[in-house]
Amino acid sequence: MEFALEEGRHLSADCPVLLLPGLSIGNVGQLAVDLLISSTAAKRVGFLDAPFLLPCVGNDAYGPEPSGLLSLPLELLKSINGRSVDVCTDPSSYLPFTVYESTQHALTLIQQRSPVVKGMMVEFSKEMADFVSSIGKKHIVILSSLDSGRLKKIVASSDMQVYYISSVNSDGTDAECERLGFKRLEEYDSTQRRWAYLNELAEGKLVQDDEINLEEELVDDDYYPGLPFAALLSCCKAKGLKVTCLLCYCSEGDNIPDSFQLADAACKLLKLTPDKLSGDANAQGGWIVPLSWKTVYGPPPDMSLF
Amino acid sequence: MEDVLTETPPPSRFFREDLDNFASPPPSLPPPLVLLNPNSSSDHLRPPLLIIALSAPSLAVLHRIPHKVLIGALILPEIPLAGNSLEPSARDRSCYVYAGESQVLVSVQLPVADERARAVAKSLLGGIQAERVLILDSIRSQNYRGRLAVDETLAFKLETVEERNAEQHLVRGLDYFPSGSVMDGLGAAIIAECQMRRAKGTLVATWPASARSAEMTMFGSLLNDLGFPISESDGNDDFVAGYSGSSRYDSDLYT
Numbered sequence: 001m002e003f004a005l006e007e008g009r010h011l012s013a014d015c016p017v018l019l020l021p022g023l024s025i026g027n028v029g030q031l032a033v034d035l036l037i038s039s040t041a042a043k044r045v046g047f048l049d050a051p052f053l054l055p056c057v058g059n060d061a062y063g064p065e066p067s068g069l070l071s072l073p074l075e076l077l078k079s080i081n082g083r084s085v086d087v088c089t090d091p092s093s094y095l096p097f098t099v100y101e102s103t104q105h106a107l108t109l110i111q112q113r114s115p116v117v118k119g120m121m122v123e124f125s126k127e128m129a130d131f132v133s134s135i136g137k138k139h140i141v142i143l144s145s146l147d148s149g150r151l152k153k154i155v156a157s158s159d160m161q162v163y164y165i166s167s168v169n170s171d172g173t174d175a176e177c178e179r180l181g182f183k184r185l186e187e188y189d190s191t192q193r194r195w196a197y198l199n200e201l202a203e204g205k206l207v208q209d210d211e212i213n214l215e216e217e218l219v220d221d222d223y224y225p226g227l228p229f230a231a232l233l234s235c236c237k238a239k240g241l242k243v244t245c246l247l248c249y250c251s252e253g254d255n256i257p258d259s260f261q262l263a264d265a266a267c268k269l270l271k272l273t274p275d276k277l278s279g280d281a282n283a284q285g286g287w288i289v290p291l292s293w294k295t296v297y298g299p300p301p302d303m304s305l306f
Numbered sequence: 307m308e309d310v311l312t313e314t315p316p317p318s319r320f321f322r323e324d325l326d327n328f329a330s331p332p333p334s335l336p337p338p339l340v341l342l343n344p345n346s347s348s349d350h351l352r353p354p355l356l357i358i359a360l361s362a363p364s365l366a367v368l369h370r371i372p373h374k375v376l377i378g379a380l381i382l383p384e385i386p387l388a389g390n391s392l393e394p395s396a397r398d399r400s401c402y403v404y405a406g407e408s409q410v411l412v413s414v415q416l417p418v419a420d421e422r423a424r425a426v427a428k429s430l431l432g433g434i435q436a437e438r439v440l441i442l443d444s445i446r447s448q449n450y451r452g453r454l455a456v457d458e459t460l461a462f463k464l465e466t467v468e469e470r471n472a473e474q475h476l477v478r479g480l481d482y483f484p485s486g487s488v489m490d491g492l493g494a495a496i497i498a499e500c501q502m503r504r505a506k507g508t509l510v511a512t513w514p515a516s517a518r519s520a521e522m523t524m525f526g527s528l529l530n531d532l533g534f535p536i537s538e539s540d541g542n543d544d545f546v547a548g549y550s551g552s553s554r555y556d557s558d559l560y561t
Contacts, residue, residue, distance in 0.1 A: 055495035068482030119331035295451035
């Protein structure tokens with residue numbers, strides 16, 4: 001994985017926490033990271049070029065105006081002293097993978113805009129874990145979502161509950177997450193065959209072609225270790241990093257409310273106050289909606305039909 | 307009417323197998339190969355401008371540039387050469403590299419899978435290290451978040467940071483690509499590679515993707531501004547291969 005710093009930028013040693021999305025149903029993790037980047041006024045620090053990422057580029061996703069600098073699929077950003085004038089006027093297009101930092105909030109964010117080549121998710125996750133470890137990050141927070149069709153028990157608050165898996169204990173528990181009201185994902189069992197296989201792949205004890213009978217009939221719990229967040233979790237754990245996955249159940253549709261929920265949970269975990277993220281008095285509840293969300297579900301219907 | 311159960315989902319949505327950690331990896335392929343005439347001058351290896359035509363209208367216009375000299379080709383091992391003519395032709399399923407007066411022109415007349423786009427971009431820009439790169443591509447409707455009318459011509463651009471900050475932009479008079487929409491495929495891979503190399507790169511994306519006179523006039527005008535004379539059409543523009551997703555001949559049945 002190659003990393004190119006933007007001119008005049010540097011990675012801060014004071015940002016030990018890194019947030020990144022796990023690709024998932026509804027793109028909720030990516031939407032939540034978009035919201036956090038926009039609301040913390042994080043500035044782009046550099047671009048990542050990953051061999052297993054499909055290409056995509058676009059114009060600045062955050063605004064307030066689309067000013068035309070390139071964004072790549074994987075980018076890293078940081079925010080300096082709240083809403084910076086530079087962020088408002090600095091034209092930016094995006095690439096598939098970008099790195100952002102918020103020194104004010106001691107936060108680094110990676111936004112991933114395009115999918116991974118099918119079958120290469122574990123390799124991608126290994127490279128990602130190598131990269132975040134090499135730049136000195138200590139705590140990785142992965143934001144992702146789960147298919148609500150997999151919920152075994154539906155209670156009134158199911159939609160609002162945020163689930164977690166932590167590397168702090170081998171059973172995935174973390175007292176801090178429990179205190180915050182998150183619920184450990186019950187389906188997480190590191191001894192379960194697919195979780196165990198994933199961990200061995202991440203630790204380099206196996207390669208993906210090694211024998212494991214993955215053709216056995218899938219059971220319900222096989223769903224979770226097959227998801228991208230699980231690969232990122234296993235690979236970052238294998239590098240000795242502290243990892244917290246924050247998850248919410250959702251269905252495909254308008255997933256913007258889910259992204260608010262997940263971003264809010266991330267703020268709780270990182271002891272950030274959404275109301276004070278940007279310092280912008282006009283921001284509703286502290287959140288600043290990214291410019292690109294104006295058309296996230298396409299243009300409005302053609303009213304001339306009526 | 308499309309079947310809502312089976313129609314292709316919008317690009318922001320994933321198929322389940324796309325997200326499967328345990329899906330089989332794709333077979334590994336040999337890297338793409340850029341073959342250049344060994345007698346090529348150093349100007350061809352480090353030209354002031356490299357123009358890469360990907361879309362049907364841009365390919366049609368590029369092939370009307372007179373006096374260009376074939377100096378090489380890019381070979382993708384997985385693309386069979388069967389059916390190509392001995393002399394380079396706009397109808398070939400190939401990727402030709404031409405030298406203009408002081409520029410290098412690349413006509414990409416073959417389909418490049420998204421998974422191979424990065425490798426192709428690295429091979430091209432590694433073999434021809436231009437001061438400036440211009441990519442001529444087309445907008446894909448599934449990636450565009452605004453309205454696209456079939457009878458309306460649109461053109462936008464994206465630039466690398468270095469091009470954006472240059473004193474004079476290579477392409478003027480075009481709006482930037484709207485925020486929220488994306489470009490993918492080989493064009494995106496090339497300009498991303500330009501950005502990673504901190505090179506000056508511009509991607510021009512037009513709609514629609516077919517080789518209609520309006521888009522060709524636009525590209526012709528753009529290339530004229532860059533100093534290229536464009537010959538009159540010989541009436542065969544519709545038969546340019548142009549594997550930008552709009553070719554009717556994208557099938558091995560026709561080789």
